[in-house]
Amino acid sequence: MTAPELLVRDVTLRFGGLYALDDVSLTVEPGSLHALIGPNGAGKSSCFNVISGLYRANEGSVTFGEHDLSHTRPHRLARLGIGRSFQNAALSPHSTVLDNVMLGRFALTHGGFLSCGLRLPWTRREERKHAERAAEICAFLGIGAELHQPVGSLPYGIVKRVDLARALAVEPSLLLLDEPAAGTNAAETAELASTIHDIRDELGISILLVEHDMGLVMGIADRVTVLDFGRVIADGTPAEVQADPEVIRAYLGSENAEAG
Numbered sequence: 001m002t003a004p005e006l007l008v009r010d011v012t013l014r015f016g017g018l019y020a021l022d023d024v025s026l027t028v029e030p031g032s033l034h035a036l037i038g039p040n041g042a043g044k045s046s047c048f049n050v051i052s053g054l055y056r057a058n059e060g061s062v063t064f065g066e067h068d069l070s071h072t073r074p075h076r077l078a079r080l081g082i083g084r085s086f087q088n089a090a091l092s093p094h095s096t097v098l099d100n101v102m103l104g105r106f107a108l109t110h111g112g113f114l115s116c117g118l119r120l121p122w123t124r125r126e127e128r129k130h131a132e133r134a135a136e137i138c139a140f141l142g143i144g145a146e147l148h149q150p151v152g153s154l155p156y157g158i159v160k161r162v163d164l165a166r167a168l169a170v171e172p173s174l175l176l177l178d179e180p181a182a183g184t185n186a187a188e189t190a191e192l193a194s195t196i197h198d199i200r201d202e203l204g205i206s207i208l209l210v211e212h213d214m215g216l217v218m219g220i221a222d223r224v225t226v227l228d229f230g231r232v233i234a235d236g237t238p239a240e241v242q243a244d245p246e247v248i249r250a251y252l253g254s255e256n257a258e259a260g
């Protein structure tokens with residue numbers, strides 16, 4: 001299946017007098033891995049939240065193929081073929097990996113919660129089918145061995161993969177990843193980068209990756225949009241944006257600010 005194009009057009013988002021996003025446009029091409037990066041406070045999460053329907057833009061539009069996302073509630077995204085990860089992996093720590101990933105499958109079940117609650121024979125069959133697919137997704141992400149472990153007992157790098165598995169469980173054609181590497185160590189970050197790359201290559205899913213760490217995205221992204229103070233300051237291939245003087249200035253400026 002070819003993913004529709006994600007188009008963010010002239011989006012402005014204000015909090016009082018502050019422009020979190022100022023006339024932001026970007027396009028995620030079908031099947032591509034598109035990174036949205038920028039220093040602290042640049043507007044990355046705001047942009048992610050507008051795309052995923054948590055924030056309503058003051059101006060501009062977000063479309064996914066023929067669907068206008070500007071007026072789509074977050075819980076409707078799965079039905080449109082959009083999966084999303086959460087920055088703080090909002091998983092249930094006492095439930096197993098499988099049960100957490102199965103929550104992602106609920107968006108796809110025909111029976112819904114009521115008939116599952118009644119445990120009709122056909123819903124049991126359907127549930128088994130979904131559990132098999134959830135297990136397959138976990139195996140693809142290298143967490144097949146942890147399927148029956150409670151999430152709360154697992155190392156953070158694995159928990160981030162469970163979150164990814166839940167996002168993939170909605171069988172998306174577009175995956176929105178919000179700082180998936182936040183809080184992971186260097187080895188976990190490198191493994192995650194390679195997994196994200198595999199999701200694009202082997203599953204053919206378009207990915208919008210919101211990330212603070214410029215190093216992480218440069219090796220895997222097809223295209224990079226750089227935000228600073230709510231504005232797009234660069235958009236191009238990793239090589240192009242890395243060589244862009246304004247990008248270098250923005251990142252050096254933020255390092256100096258953090259050091260000072």
Ligand SMILES: Nc1ncnc2c1ncn2[C@@H]1O[C@H](COP(=O)(O)OP(=O)(O)OP(=O)(O)O)[C@@H](O)[C@H]1O
Nearest residue numbers: 015019020038039040041042043044045046047212
């Ligand atoms: N709910 C909110 N209310 C008021 N201001 C907000 C809100 N969310 C974000 N902002 C402001 O909007 C600007 C952009 O913030 P945002 O969190 O989108 O940046 P970011 O690039 O994701 O930063 P970080 O890398 O630190 O997560 C910041 O000045 C921030 O303080």
